[in-house]
Amino acid sequence: MRHFISVDQFTEDEIQDLLQTAEHYRMGGSPEFSKPLFAANLFFEPSTRTKMSFTMAQKRLGIETLDFHMDTSSTKKGETLYDTARTMQAIGADLLVIRHASDTWSNELQQKLSIPIINAGAGKAEHPTQCMLDLLTIYQEFARFSGLKIVIAGDIRHSRVAQSNAKALKQLGADVYLCAPPGFQDKSLDFPYVTMDEAAEISDVLMLLRIQHERHQGESGSSDDYLKNYGLTKARERKMRNHSIILHPAPVNRGVEIDSDLVECRRSRIFKQMQNGVYVRMAVIARMLQEWGMTGEDTIKKYQPVLASR
Template sequence: MTQLLQSSKHLLGTKGLSESELISILDRAAYWEQYPVKVTGHLQGRFVANMFFENSTRTRFSFEVAEKRLGAEVLNFAAAVSSVQKGESIYDTVRTLESMGIDAGVIRMKPNGLLQELASKIKVPLINAGDGNSEHPTQALLDLYTMRKQFGEFKGLKVAIIGDIQHSRVARSNLWALQTLGAQVSFCAPPTMRAEELAEHAPYVTMDQALQSDVVMMLRVQLERHEGTVFGSPEEYRAAYGLTAERASKMAPHAIIMHPAPFNRNVEIDDELVECEKSRIFEQMSHGVPIRMAVIERALS
């Protein structure tokens, strides 16, 4: 996979990206964040297709803003109103757009493991905007960017990721990237929401232990995906694993709160904490555009 990433400018995940490559993306995002002009002609005449086979509002808009800021021509494709509804395969759809002359594709899909196969057959660079439970690399990159702005470096940084690890591509992409950069990652999750295959890479800790980290990253919890769990209601989940105001008061003075969003207020995070002094949640969102500018530029350079 690393070979695939390096040779063709695909960005399928953070797993396999080197420390120098991760840092170069963050550095380039910093360049774009302070760029004085809102729209550049950097990618003028290049066509980028946003191929969303799974709904997403924030991620798609963030990519679209990034593409337009770089001066690219943008094609938006939503599966709900496309031929995929008529039975056309994801592969056929991507190949069709490739044959029409797109220069890169941003792709989001539900199936696990399909993206890797797709990238081996498609010649234009593909950027993963979230695939199944596998990865969501640009979310992890904007999270890293937020952490680096706060702490300066990653070596020895303690990051706790709390919530539905089992279904979280964000947790996986953050794990691989943070470990490559020298950070210490731990998970905190109810037994029914753990991804046991990740236990060998990062320990599962208690809520109290997780609160001792430099970064406390909450994940969106979808209780409907866990039938028969120990939590009968959002209130019960909040009591056991939510970041309540009381729990947040136990965090270190320098520690920050993060969340990939969208968030369930008063479930995994208390309403009053979303925009509190420790929270970097909306700042994280603002970093999505410069990170995606850097990633799209990398794909097309």
């Protein structure tokens, strides 16, 4: 694992191992590095949770973060993503965390850079660390994936979260369904579609997505009655199974894809997802640095299955 680009690159055992490592860090574990390390977080799209949780993960690991803001960078003068990344490597960055609007931004960089790269979001294609934190949250709740009915609902067509999660969850044995308004479906994902009423009734995990207005390129957005027709209303929430939980990668559009009162209801694990994001990103960073020989040999190992103790 030289770079962390896609969930497709991992086996089921490798996914489980990363989740165990993340849980180990949640319980207070921390690796030791062989030298002072520096990470550059290159975010070319707006971000709160992903960028800040990567920063927090780096600080908890004792890694210095190099400051980067697109609006005050040389990208405003025409510098390419590759040249920005190559500059960070040249000045001493040991690790790059990158978010960019292109679906395929990583293709060139993987071949030309000699430091690890972590994908923090690639256009509509992938968001692998979000996927991992979602998997951790689900596993903490149910201690399994096999046989769970998981519905991903919302703007499927424009969501990198849907792309990453649907594939990984199927690989882990979950029964995955999609739910989307007309025009928001993605025919490239081979999963059955259900209505929002059906989603509420059958799901063990209901994963909501916001409308990706910034990716619609002139397409019409939500109507005034989106919540009524396609969102999670309080009436639909009452039909959910007693044990069922609600996930959302955020930012949440309250009153659109979910009734505002449900964002922090007893079923919601939305803020727990955010907490888990720090530990998952610690695990991913540590694993990458281990692959590149920047940690002690025994620093990161296969921990006892602490999650299975539920």
